[in-house]
Amino acid sequence: MRKWILAVAMIAAVPVAANAADAEAGKTVFNKCKACHKVDKNAVGPHLGGVVGRKAASVPDYNYSAALKKSGITWDEASLDKWLQGPSKDVPGTKMIFPGLKEQADRDNLIAYLKTLKAP
Numbered sequence: 001m002r003k004w005i006l007a008v009a010m011i012a013a014v015p016v017a018a019n020a021a022d023a024e025a026g027k028t029v030f031n032k033c034k035a036c037h038k039v040d041k042n043a044v045g046p047h048l049g050g051v052v053g054r055k056a057a058s059v060p061d062y063n064y065s066a067a068l069k070k071s072g073i074t075w076d077e078a079s080l081d082k083w084l085q086g087p088s089k090d091v092p093g094t095k096m097i098f099p100g101l102k103e104q105a106d107r108d109n110l111i112a113y114l115k116t117l118k119a120p
């Protein structure tokens with residue numbers, strides 16, 4: 001009886017898993033960010049450890065653009081999704097020079113991955 005319930009639960013879970021944002025896939029998308037970002041320390045861009053939930057331009061020892069400093073953004077799923085479609089469209093004057101990620105699935109997976117990163 002228990003096995004039977006487990007089988008049903010597994011079948012029911014499959015389509016959900018296929019649609020859900022995939023942090024593992026997002027880790028691969030993150031390769032596109034690594035030229036400028038590290039998780040644990042600042043590089044060309046600010047470190048991204050714990051970025052989800054963080055206020056924009058709030059890493060104290062990073063020299064942000066004036067544009068991002070006055071953006072008033074807090075990084076959550078929605079604001080990151082918008083940013084990652086085209087940072088300079090989202091915040092004109094930002095110094096993050098990145099064309100954007102066209103695919104919704106790439107953005108979703110990447111954001112799921114960013115959520116797993118702890119603040120250094």
Ligand code: HEC
Nearest residue numbers: 032033036044045046056057058064065068094095096097
């Ligand atoms: C060419 C270098 C470059 C690449 C590639 C790049 N970034 Fe950035 N990123 C920056 C810079 C520079 C800033 C600081 C922007 C500013 O001060 O206006 C930044 C800022 C950010 C911020 C705001 C952080 C904060 O503390 O407010 C986030 C979030 C971010 N980047 C995510 C990403 C992600 C995710 C990717 C990969 C899809 C990526 N970036 C790719 C250079 C880059």
